Amino acid sequence: MNPSRRVFLQRLWQVIVAAGASSFFSFEELLAAPIATNRPKVLWLHGTSCSGCSTSFLDIEQVSVVEILTQIVDLVFHPDVSLATGEQAAQILDHMATEEDGFILVLEGGIPVGMPHACMMAECPMTDWVERLARRAGVLVAAGTCAALGGIPRMNGTLTGSMTLLEFIHHKGIAKPLVALPNCPMKPEHLVYTLLHQIKLGRPPELDALGRPVRFFGHTIHERCIYYADFQERRYAERIGDEGCLLKLGCQGPVTRNDCMRFGHNNNTNTCIRAGHPCVGCAGERFPRQIMLHSYGDRRSIMREFES
Numbered sequence: 001m002n003p004s005r006r007v008f009l010q011r012l013w014q015v016i017v018a019a020g021a022s023s024f025f026s027f028e029e030l031l032a033a034p035i036a037t038n039r040p041k042v043l044w045l046h047g048t049s050c051s052g053c054s055t056s057f058l059d060i061e062q063v064s065v066v067e068i069l070t071q072i073v074d075l076v077f078h079p080d081v082s083l084a085t086g087e088q089a090a091q092i093l094d095h096m097a098t099e100e101d102g103f104i105l106v107l108e109g110g111i112p113v114g115m116p117h118a119c120m121m122a123e124c125p126m127t128d129w130v131e132r133l134a135r136r137a138g139v140l141v142a143a144g145t146c147a148a149l150g151g152i153p154r155m156n157g158t159l160t161g162s163m164t165l166l167e168f169i170h171h172k173g174i175a176k177p178l179v180a181l182p183n184c185p186m187k188p189e190h191l192v193y194t195l196l197h198q199i200k201l202g203r204p205p206e207l208d209a210l211g212r213p214v215r216f217f218g219h220t221i222h223e224r225c226i227y228y229a230d231f232q233e234r235r236y237a238e239r240i241g242d243e244g245c246l247l248k249l250g251c252q253g254p255v256t257r258n259d260c261m262r263f264g265h266n267n268n269t270n271t272c273i274r275a276g277h278p279c280v281g282c283a284g285e286r287f288p289r290q291i292m293l294h295s296y297g298d299r300r301s302i303m304r305e306f307e308s
């Protein structure tokens with residue numbers, strides 16, 4: 001075997017294990033897989049976003065993102081990494097929206113339905129591009145909290161009328177399988193797992209009612225928290241840096257579904273609670289709360305819920 005392919009596959013295997021995909025994808029199968037052929041086309045777009053999910057994906061540590069994008073999938077366009085700009089980019093999108101079928105459409109960011117000119121690409125509102133492309137795509141991926149659950153673009157008081165990708169396709173009468181990967185920013189392992197599942201089994205992983213993979217979002221942070229025993233014994237931290245459950249500091253772990261206590265950010269270097277900070281619920285439907293932390297009223301209502 002070509003040494004560079006061997007190194008690539010060994011590193012890719014680390015991602016598969018980290019993402020929990022080893023249950024359906026053995027290392028032997030990976031070795032035998034003709035990865036360079038029949039790669040699914042992937043088109044990645046930004047709605048109203050900060051590009052944090054792209055940055056998170058491009059920073060994946062275990063394996064070169066270039067190898068993922070050139071050996072597992074065929075990346076047709078990405079606003080941050082593609083060389084195509086302007087007219088050339090518009091031609092690629094137009095080609096995909098008229099000539100291609102069955103590709104994977106990844107959307108990062110919200111869709112500003114109430115203010116379409118807030119997000120334009122090649123002089124067309126992103127709302128038009130997303131609608132045209134979603135109709136041709138085989139699978140849709142809402143990458144990150146803004147695309148998956150609303151996030152910052154849909155905070156109270158914003159004027160853009162931002163929709164999630166799921167809301168948008170329902171609004172347009174488009175019926176397509178959709179995988180929602182909330183997290184601010186998205187965890188790259190979640191996307192790699194989703195892509196591998198689609199490539200290997202021809203369908204998305206098992207999803208909950210909001211389109212989230214059950215494997216990652218089946219449990220709350222609270223259920224697996226390192227401070228769960230402290231919570232049960234009512235040993236609460238009074239300020240950042242104290243030992244104990246962070247509920248009194250506004251922890252959103254009890255109402256946030258994510259796998260952070262199993263696998264954290266940056267190749268599991270750390271995660272919020274392990275670092276001593278309350279979960280702010282970045283992967284939840286209520287993120288960002290209008291008053292995030294340090295709201296006395298908010299804390300009291302949380303405490304009432306759990307003291308009763």
Ligand code: SF4
Binds near residue numbers: 229247251253
């Ligand atoms: S409230 Fe937060 S810190 Fe406390 S046990 Fe639950 S998730 Fe952990």
Ligand code: SF4
Binds near residue numbers: 257
């Ligand atoms: S612990 Fe909470 S705030 Fe931190 S990454 Fe996980 S879901 Fe987001």
